[in-house]
Each structure stands twice: as structure tokens, then as C-alpha cells.
Amino acid sequence: MKRSIPHWYQRLLLLLGLYAFLSVVIHAQVSFVQITDLHIFDDVHEPTDNRLDNKAALASCIDQINQRITDNNGVYDFVVITGDLGIEHFVNRNSEENTQSIDEKLRRGASDFASMLVLSKVRRWLFVPGNNDVPGEQPDKVKYYHLFIESLADEVRKSNEDFEIIDLCPKENTEASRQYDSRSGLFRIKEKSQYAFIGFDNTTFKNLDPEANVSAFRRGAVRRINANFELQKKHVAQITDLLKDVNITYAYIFYHIPEIDDPHLAALGEAEDSIKTRNADKTLTGDAYGRSAWFVNKEIRDQWRQVVNHPKVFGRFAGHFHDPRRTTYQNFAWMTSSETYLSDSLDELHVCPPLAQKFQETSTERARGFQDVHIDDRGMVSTRIFWLEGAGWNLSADRAAVEATSLKQLEMGLTYENLGRLKEAEAAYLKAAENDWQPTRQKALASLKRVVYEQDSVRERYLFGPMRAAWSVGITGFFALLPALLVVLGIYVYKWWRGRKDGKYQLKIGPIIDSPKGEAGAIFERVTTMMHGRMRTHYKRRNLIEGEPRLPMIASSQSEDVPTIIESFLPGGLGKLMALLLKRTESPKYSIVGVMRSDIFMRNRRIFLSLRAEGESLKNWSVDGNADESIGGHKKLAYEALIHVVRDINK
Amino acid sequence: MSVSEELLGGTKEYDVFELVTDALEYVDKYEKSKDKRLLKQARDRLKRTLKIDPRHFKGRYFQAMVYYLDGNTKDAIKQFNELLHEVESKPLANEISYNLAAAHSEARDWQQAINLFNKTINNTRHHPALNLLARAGLVKTHAEAKHSGAAEYVAEIVSEPEIEAHYVEIHRILSLNPFRWLLSLIRGKKRIDKKVREKVEELIADARAKEGLKFPASRRLPLMILIGIILLLLVVGIAALLFVSYGVRLQ
Numbered sequence: 001m002k003r004s005i006p007h008w009y010q011r012l013l014l015l016l017g018l019y020a021f022l023s024v025v026i027h028a029q030v031s032f033v034q035i036t037d038l039h040i041f042d043d044v045h046e047p048t049d050n051r052l053d054n055k056a057a058l059a060s061c062i063d064q065i066n067q068r069i070t071d072n073n074g075v076y077d078f079v080v081i082t083g084d085l086g087i088e089h090f091v092n093r094n095s096e097e098n099t100q101s102i103d104e105k106l107r108r109g110a111s112d113f114a115s116m117l118v119l120s121k122v123r124r125w126l127f128v129p130g131n132n133d134v135p136g137e138q139p140d141k142v143k144y145y146h147l148f149i150e151s152l153a154d155e156v157r158k159s160n161e162d163f164e165i166i167d168l169c170p171k172e173n174t175e176a177s178r179q180y181d182s183r184s185g186l187f188r189i190k191e192k193s194q195y196a197f198i199g200f201d202n203t204t205f206k207n208l209d210p211e212a213n214v215s216a217f218r219r220g221a222v223r224r225i226n227a228n229f230e231l232q233k234k235h236v237a238q239i240t241d242l243l244k245d246v247n248i249t250y251a252y253i254f255y256h257i258p259e260i261d262d263p264h265l266a267a268l269g270e271a272e273d274s275i276k277t278r279n280a281d282k283t284l285t286g287d288a289y290g291r292s293a294w295f296v297n298k299e300i301r302d303q304w305r306q307v308v309n310h311p312k313v314f315g316r317f318a319g320h321f322h323d324p325r326r327t328t329y330q331n332f333a334w335m336t337s338s339e340t341y342l343s344d345s346l347d348e349l350h351v352c353p354p355l356a357q358k359f360q361e362t363s364t365e366r367a368r369g370f371q372d373v374h375i376d377d378r379g380m381v382s383t384r385i386f387w388l389e390g391a392g393w394n395l396s397a398d399r400a401a402v403e404a405t406s407l408k409q410l411e412m413g414l415t416y417e418n419l420g421r422l423k424e425a426e427a428a429y430l431k432a433a434e435n436d437w438q439p440t441r442q443k444a445l446a447s448l449k450r451v452v453y454e455q456d457s458v459r460e461r462y463l464f465g466p467m468r469a470a471w472s473v474g475i476t477g478f479f480a481l482l483p484a485l486l487v488v489l490g491i492y493v494y495k496w497w498r499g500r501k502d503g504k505y506q507l508k509i510g511p512i513i514d515s516p517k518g519e520a521g522a523i524f525e526r527v528t529t530m531m532h533g534r535m536r537t538h539y540k541r542r543n544l545i546e547g548e549p550r551l552p553m554i555a556s557s558q559s560e561d562v563p564t565i566i567e568s569f570l571p572g573g574l575g576k577l578m579a580l581l582l583k584r585t586e587s588p589k590y591s592i593v594g595v596m597r598s599d600i601f602m603r604n605r606r607i608f609l610s611l612r613a614e615g616e617s618l619k620n621w622s623v624d625g626n627a628d629e630s631i632g633g634h635k636k637l638a639y640e641a642l643i644h645v646v647r648d649i650n651k
Numbered sequence: 652m653s654v655s656e657e658l659l660g661g662t663k664e665y666d667v668f669e670l671v672t673d674a675l676e677y678v679d680k681y682e683k684s685k686d687k688r689l690l691k692q693a694r695d696r697l698k699r700t701l702k703i704d705p706r707h708f709k710g711r712y713f714q715a716m717v718y719y720l721d722g723n724t725k726d727a728i729k730q731f732n733e734l735l736h737e738v739e740s741k742p743l744a745n746e747i748s749y750n751l752a753a754a755h756s757e758a759r760d761w762q763q764a765i766n767l768f769n770k771t772i773n774n775t776r777h778h779p780a781l782n783l784l785a786r787a788g789l790v791k792t793h794a795e796a797k798h799s800g801a802a803e804y805v806a807e808i809v810s811e812p813e814i815e816a817h818y819v820e821i822h823r824i825l826s827l828n829p830f831r832w833l834l835s836l837i838r839g840k841k842r843i844d845k846k847v848r849e850k851v852e853e854l855i856a857d858a859r860a861k862e863g864l865k866f867p868a869s870r871r872l873p874l875m876i877l878i879g880i881i882l883l884l885l886v887v888g889i890a891a892l893l894f895v896s897y898g899v900r901l902q
Contacts, residue, residue, distance in 0.1 A: 479896070482896070483892050483895070483896050534672060538672040540675075542675065542679070635665070636665045639668065643668075
């Protein structure tokens, strides 16, 4: 007995196959916007006050983010502000001020800021502090930042319950540490929990000398390095601890001051006081970091390196700089000691340009903007900066050109795909994928994958492909033959019309069959034709202009040649088709057929002649005659038959 | 009785048919050679025809024609008059009327000729060829009458403006009308037969010469221009066809 696969097993296989065919692995992806250094509260230096301008830039930035969401039908998961709102402005660092007054100023500032944030379509805003949010960059003064963020959260909730303000550097449990402090916080998107966003408070990492103006060579900075060492070490260690969470696959760190060279310091010569001060403390900070924005103990930097090199860390986002040169933020080639930071994986560091006008008022080039960030399903980060130019926001020229080309190619690819021209679609999608902006690139790659699959699929290879090719050839052939077919059709219609019109005047002579020799019949046919010619002479138009009877035309004389000529003139099947159609149009109404019978001596002959009209007998003649008189007899008989036709035509 | 019946009448007899056909062939040859002996032969055949069948219509009609061609206008008029009274077909009656008018003109009976031509013109509004011949016959008769000194006499029958109107109408019919030309092309029928056209042109040229060229001449569109227009249309048509064909292939 033949064994067959069980029915349920076949069905299971089919379902598995269908699942494999239809299922598309949907990976989570994250998009967000980074804004930094807003300085909406503190950007005031006599005689310049940029605060209004900075607020206008923030409002415009929010509007641009909203516009992008509308235009691209996209979603940003959150907006992160990496410090320097300018909160320190609410606290007078040189005089004692009562707490109630500071709280009130912070609340008013938060309310003012909240009124702008609530206009955003993005309902989740993340914050880390900047050094200008902590008065005097003194660690315990971070409490004003916390107070501000709490007030901000309260204020936005008044307008919208769903609006989230998330402090990524919340306050530390001060009782345990016996000192007011912040700690690294962690944020995860509920449905994308493999991505972790960690805040890092490095507002003290400049280790600013509080009395630097007094003397260039004061050792205040060094004192700060040592004083803040433990705190800074703790903050870095907090990140390492958070990364131990097994649920985290990809981690991203938000902080204010980047660890790389400060462009301001990088531009200074060795003889400058600031550089001299720093060089004096090389043993403490490390040889290669004399121009770094971080002025920290080298142990902190070593500890940080472990964070940077951690396999879960895929990106770091910072701000702080106010350099007016855009290249400062686009690459790090400007650094004097870039090799020093290579091991720190500069590729994963993304420094956002400031939104504020601070320190750029007098420069011809300006670098103000926000960073559009996309994290793909493999955790890889791609960023692009939208620059504030006048009242608008633009990508850099080269990036805008690449993006425009990609979008155009995507559109072309889609058009080709819809037309079934998969090869062309593939080429267009491939071109569109030459873009390092991940969302566009992914869209192109997904489309590319689709068309490649389509081309390789069995149905495409063996069904749709050949069908399309056949259709294409058929259409081309049809339109190439169309003029010829139209001509053939035109001739056919004309001949059909003429045939209908003239057919009723046409006469077919023969066959006249005779026996036993077969000559007399042919002779009679010839005599009839001659008699027809005689009638033409008789009835031809002379002085009589109208009224002559219409004569029949002998069909055989003209109908057979025309299809033959057409067949030899038109090539191939077209000629045969035309000849066939023309033959069909020829249908004489009248015909003369007959039979002749001679006796054995060929002397007496009997003729039976039949005149037919449209297949029906019109008149019959049965004549006996002497063979010697046959021509005269034939003429009379032919005349009688023909005159009968003439009468019938003209009746 | 229809036209054809009248013309076919009596042709049941094969011998009659052969005799009339012979006579017609002699008349045809005469028209080419103008040899009067051929008319004699024709007359002989027709005489034999009418012996067999005295009422044979076509035989009698062509006998009248032969009389006319032979200059025997008296017998021609008599014969045509008899036929005119017998014939029932209106188109044939118009033709006989025209021939009778021509015979009267030949006999210098101007009044009869002009009246018959006028009658023919009035009865052939829808028969352009015969109408054209009748008009040409009328202007020719008018010119000859004037030329022969009967100007005052004919002026009472037909006025100069009427004659001029006939000239204008003749030119109008002879001139090219693209619509009518196309129509005749589609129908496969010539509106005005070439022989008729030539005959008319000959008649009016003769009449104009006798009138001292005071009436307008024909203004026919030169043939070369006509051929040029047709060629241009053909080229445009082929170009359009090629363009459409090439355009479709490009797509």
C-alpha cells in the first residue's frame, strides 16, 4: 500500500510556509529630536540681550518639528533638551537671596517655558542639566534645576494631562548621600523597551574656577578637580550600574558637556593663559586633554572610557558648544588631538549645535539648529542637523541634495514598480539607498527588497514576467501593424459596400458542362461573353444622355485578378487575409449555368440553360439543335439569357 | 412604361437587336470620321429594322438622329415630334425635346428652338448635364439668330440679361466645386461627362465668338493647381500616419 503524508501534516506545512511567506519582522525604531543650549533665561550680557531671539528660535523650532510630523506623517518618540536653559540666571550667586523669591522666579520661568512647550505635537520631553542650569557649577546648586523641572511638569500638566516632562537626572536621595545631588536616570519607551536612554549629569566637568577672573594662574580649577572627583566618579559609575540591566539591548547617553576638545580652546595658542593653566595640571588631567571641554581627573576619563566602550552603548548626545562654524558639529576633524579620542569612539558621539544666539552675534557664519535623530532596529544611530537660517530651517546643501535625489529616485522606483518594470524600479531604489539618512535609506532598501523578491519569485519568473513580455511585444506589434490593418479594413469596408452595390449588377457565366468532349460548354461561355460585349456596344451612352438600360458586369472578368494582385503586393499573412476578405466581398447576383449533351455522332445537341438570381432559378431554357448551327443558336440563346438579365436589372 | 422598357422595347427579336447594333456602330464611326457614307449604312440598317418592327422606339429615335446628322432637319423634326408625343418617360422626353430644339435651331426656326431649349432648361433642374447642354444650345441659337440678322426678332423672345445669366450659370456648373467633386469621387460617377463638357465648351465658344466676346468666359481652376492640392493632401495624410505610427511605437 502506498504511504502518503498525512493530511493534517500537509496542512501544517502549508500554514508554516504561508507564515514564512507573509510574516514580516517588524523591528522597533526610534526617532527623536535633540535640542541644546536654549539659553532662554540667561543669554544677557551688557549690552546684548538675546533672550527674546532665543525664545523666538525655540518657538520656530517647535513649529518646525510639528511641521515635519504633519508633512512626513511621522512620529517623534520624544524631544530631548541636553541642558543650558539658563536656569542659573534665577539665582544671584553673589548675594544671599531668600528661597521664596528664587522659587517664585523659577516657577514663573517654568510657566513661561511651559507655555511654549505645550504647542508641541511631541508630548514627551526629556531633560538633562547643563552647566548654565547650575549656579556657579556647584554640585549642590543642581537643586534649582530640579525645582525648575518640577515646576515645569506642574505647569504643562495644567494644559495637558498627557504631556510628560521627564528629568533624566533626577535628584539623588539626599538623606543617604548626606548631600544634595542628582543621579543618572533611565528612560525606556514602553513598547520599545530594548532601547534605554540614560541621563548623565556632568555639569561640573569643566571644574570651573569660581574666582578665575582674579588671577590667571590661580589654582582654583585644580582644587575643583579634586573636590568634585568623588562626585564625578559616582555619576559615571551610576551609568555603568544602569547598563547592567539585562533588558537593555541598546543604550544612549544624554549629557551636556562632550568629552572632546572645546573648539574655543582648540583655537587658542600655547601661549594663551587658559592653555598654560591647563598644561600646568597635565599630570592630574592627562597629557592629551589640555584642550578638552572636560577638565577632570584622568581617572574619571578612564572610567568614562569603560562607559564609551560598553557594548550596549550605541550613541552619546551632547551640546554645550557655541562655536559659529557648522563644521564643528558635522565632524571632528577640527580637533587638535582627534587621535586621542579615537578610542573613545567618536563615531558614536553626536554634538548638537546650540539653539541660542549666544557668542555668535558678531560672526558672519552662524551655527544654530536642532538635531533630527533616528535609531534603527539594530540600534544604529543616524543624525542630521536642521540649521536655523533666517526664519527657516534647512539641511546643509550637500545633505539636502542627497535627500532630494533619494526621494526623487524613490518616487521613480515606485512608478516603475507600479508599471511592472521591475528592473528599472530596482535601479531607482538602489540609487535612492545611497543616502546615509536611515529613514530614507530604509525605505529604499525595503522597496528594493520587495522588487528583488518580486523578480525572483516563481510567479514573476514563470508567469507574470513572460506574460508582461508577451503583452509588451503584442502591444508593440499591434501598434506597428495598426496602420496596415486600418488600410486593410478601409479597403474591405469599401469593397464590401461596393460589392453590395455592384453585386446586383454582376453576372457570372458558367460553368456550362458538356459531354462527352467538354468543348461545347467552353464555346458557349465564350459566345455569351461576346454577346455581352455586343450588348455593351448597343447600349453604350451616345446622344442619349439618360435612360440607357444598365448592363450586367461579368464578374469573372474582374474579380479574380484583384485578390491575386493584393496577395502579391502585401507581405505574408496580411496579403492572404486581404485576398480572402476581398473574395468574400465578391458575390455576383446573377449566374448562367448549364449542361450540354451531344449524341454519339456529335450532330444533335441538347442544351439546358439556367439563369439564376441569388441562387434561385430565374428562367430555364431547354433547346435542341443541330450541331452545324450551334454558333448561331448559341448567340440567340445567349442573347435571350442576357436580355433577361438586363430586363431584370432594369425592371 | 419606364425608360428602359422604351429603349428595350422590340429587342426581344434577336435580328432586330443585331440590326440596330450595326446601325449604332455606323453612327459611332461617323462621329469620328464624319463620312456621310456611314450614315447611309446606318440609315439602311434602321430601315430594315423598322420593316421588321415599325414601332421599334430606339430604331425610330436613331433614325431621327441620322436625319439630323445628315442635314435632313425636316424629317428629323417630324420624327422627334412623333416620338415626343408618344414617349411617357419624362427624362427621355427632355432629351427628345433637346434634340428637337437642336433640330429647329439647325433649321433656323429660332422661335421654336428657343422655346424648346427654355422648356428643356426648366424641366432639367436636377439633370445638370442636359441642363447645361440646353443652356449652351440656347446661347448658341441666340448668337446665330443675331448673327443672321434676326436680332430684333429674338430679342422679343429672350432678353440679353437672360442670355448673360445663362452664361454665368454655365460657368458656375462647369467650375470646380470641391464638395460636389468629392461627392462624385465617392459615388464613382462623373457629374458632368467629359464629352458633354467638351460639347458645351465648344457651343459657348462659338456663341461668344458670334456675340463679339461680350459675355464672360469660363473660369476653371487650372488642373495643375488641383493636382497640387491633391498631392499636398496625400503627403500630409501619409506624414500624419507615420507620425501616429512612430509616436505609438515610442510609447
